Amino acid sequence: MHIEVDARGLGCPKPVINTKKELEKIDEGTVVVTLDNDIAKQNIIKLVNSLNYEFKILKEEKDLIVVEITKGKNAIIEQQHELEDKCIFISSDKMGKGNDELGEVLIKGYIYTLTEARPYPKYIVLVNSGVKLSAENKATIENLKILEEDGTQILSCGTCLDYYNLNDNLQVGSITNMYSIVDIMKNSSQTISI
Structure with a gap:
């Protein structure tokens, strides 16, 4: 072929x-x-x-x-798992430091790439301005919905949503609290901070 x-x-x-x-x-x-x-x-x-x-x-x-x-025959066959016991902790609506416009492009690309990389993480926790990714950013909302449909729990900090006046704007996932965030981070096999 x-x-x-x-x-x-x-x-x-x-x-x-x-x-x-x-x-x-x-x-x-x-x-x-x-x-x-x-x-x-x-x-x-x-x-x-x-x-x-x-x-x-x-x-x-x-x-x-x-x-x-x-x-050919030497190819590594990827094993597909439902979810990986990992927590992706996102604390900003931008990725990296420096140019904010570039940071916005990078975070959109990161969330999109998560949808293309299996297995999906078990949790995505959004805090501080990271909650804007589940409430305001159409591109990231669409991709977070893809992850959620396959079982990833998308969790947005309630205090952060309140701070940014986004309580009524949450488009994907559910609201969580700091106790639950700490519990998830402690009990996940790996927490990746973005």
């Missing part, structure tokens, strides 16, 4: 996600990915190496990179 993926013009992490989806559709064969930047190429190579597939660069010019991925 031979599949082509045109990932030119797509922002991170879409080239990797689109490629991974196509690779999952076949047992054996090739997926040829067309890219337009070196960062996307490096991310594709990391994906391919993590899955133990073979690849070769067919073409590499300034704005045109073509990578051929061969999926």
